[in-house]
Amino acid sequence: MSRVYQYILLMALVTYLIRALPLTLIRREIKNEFVKSFLYYVPYATLAAMTFPAILSATDYFWSSVVGFAVALVLAFNRRSLLTVAGGACAAAFVVELFIR
Amino acid sequence: MKKNFGENLGSIKDFKVGCIEAIPICLGYIAVSFAFGIEASKIGMTTFQAAMTSLLNVTSAGQFSALSVIARNGSFVELAVLQFIINLRYMLMSCALSQKLDPKVGTLSRMCISYGVTDEIFALSVLKKGRLYPMYSYGLIVVSVFGWVFGTILGAIAGQLLPQRLISCLGLAIYGMFIAIIIPDTRKSRAVMGVVLAAMALSTVFTYVPLIADTISSGFRIIIITIAVAAAAAFIAPIGGTVKNSSGAPAGGEQA
Numbered sequence: 072m073s074r075v076y077q078y079i080l081l082m083a084l085v086t087y088l089i090r091a092l093p094l095t096l097i098r099r100e101i102k103n104e105f106v107k108s109f110l111y112y113v114p115y116a117t118l119a120a121m122t123f124p125a126i127l128s129a130t131d132y133f134w135s136s137v138v139g140f141a142v143a144l145v146l147a148f149n150r151r152s153l154l155t156v157a158g159g160a161c162a163a164a165f166v167v168e169l170f171i172r
Numbered sequence: 173m174k175k176n177f178g179e180n181l182g183s184i185k186d187f188k189v190g191c192i193e194a195i196p197i198c199l200g201y202i203a204v205s206f207a208f209g210i211e212a213s214k215i216g217m218t219t220f221q222a223a224m225t226s227l228l229n230v231t232s233a234g235q236f237s238a239l240s241v242i243a244r245n246g247s248f249v250e251l252a253v254l255q256f257i258i259n260l261r262y263m264l265m266s267c268a269l270s271q272k273l274d275p276k277v278g279t280l281s282r283m284c285i286s287y288g289v290t291d292e293i294f295a296l297s298v299l300k301k302g303r304l305y306p307m308y309s310y311g312l313i314v315v316s317v318f319g320w321v322f323g324t325i326l327g328a329i330a331g332q333l334l335p336q337r338l339i340s341c342l343g344l345a346i347y348g349m350f351i352a353i354i355i356p357d358t359r360k361s362r363a364v365m366g367v368v369l370a371a372m373a374l375s376t377v378f379t380y381v382p383l384i385a386d387t388i389s390s391g392f393r394i395i396i397i398t399i400a401v402a403a404a405a406a407f408i409a410p411i412g413g414t415v416k417n418s419s420g421a422p423a424g425g426e427q428a
């Protein structure tokens with residue numbers, strides 16, 4: 072078997088175990104209030120950290136990213152659906168790039 | 173069939189809802205994995221190998237980082253450790269997801285759901301109101317992974333099939349989705365607002381302050397910020413207290 076396939080299988084194994092072990096081993100509801108609170112806040116912290124400032128370089132141009140970001144914030148703050156927010160951000164960036172390019 | 177006794181997997185409707193809600197993920201994934209496909213073909217991987225990598229791993233940061241190790245024939249230990257560190261955040265996510273599942277959900281279902289724990293699928297799953305049904309997760313996974321693998325193949329084969337200006341804009345889709353998930357709840361809970369702002373501020377510091385940015389990889393950055401901010405928030409505002417304080421409406425993640 073070529074080395075490339077060994078690489079692929081190895082990384083797949085490591086990544087899968089990371090995902091599967093907690094899900095299969097933790098069966099009971101966690102009662103500890105700190106742990107529950109911690110897990111409740113995890114997605115907000117992770118997604119916020121992943122979004123900003125990375126979103127500023129998501130497109131080819133800084134300003135199309137900034138406008139897309141702003142549009143997404145406004146739409147999300149007004150509780151629009153996932154598709155509307157994501158699509159609105161992309162469309163706004165596309166319009167800005169029409170003028171920049 | 174005996175194994176399903178007492179286990180509520182959800183319905184076909186849950187599966188369909190999952191499929192529809194995964195469309196933004198799918199579009200974002202096509203854009204991101206398209207870039208991965210191009211990079212993979214650059215280091216000499218075949219289209220099949222690139223597609224296989226995407227199908228078996230489903231992790232953007234992990235796959236991109238692996239390319240440099242594979243390109244220079246790095247050691248297996250290095251690759252394994254790199255993947256472990258970069259993907260460690262999935263462990264936190266799986267822990268959180270385990271709390272959303274009915275304790276009766278069986279091992280096989282859990283092993284299937286585990287396959288699809290990515291940042292984006294996790295985000296939709298964990299903030300789903302009430303219990304998480306496996307059928308909903310399967311819907312999310314099927315459509316998302318389709319986009320991830322399809323984009324990889326397109327990228328690997330065509331190099332540049334889509335015009336660059338379209339790819340550029342599609343890069344925002346994933347972030348737009350993250351924003352749609354975290355921002356609405358900031359209106360209901362000041363603690364969530366604090367968490368979002370603190371995480372973004374710290375992330376900015378980690379990205380731009382020279383000494384820190386050079387030493388801490390993007391994978392570690394997310395791990396450190398997540399643990400620090402979520403722990404601080406759990407200490408300052410445990411959910412038992414904050415959830416009902418403002419309007420009386422329960423905040424997003426509380427079990428209905």
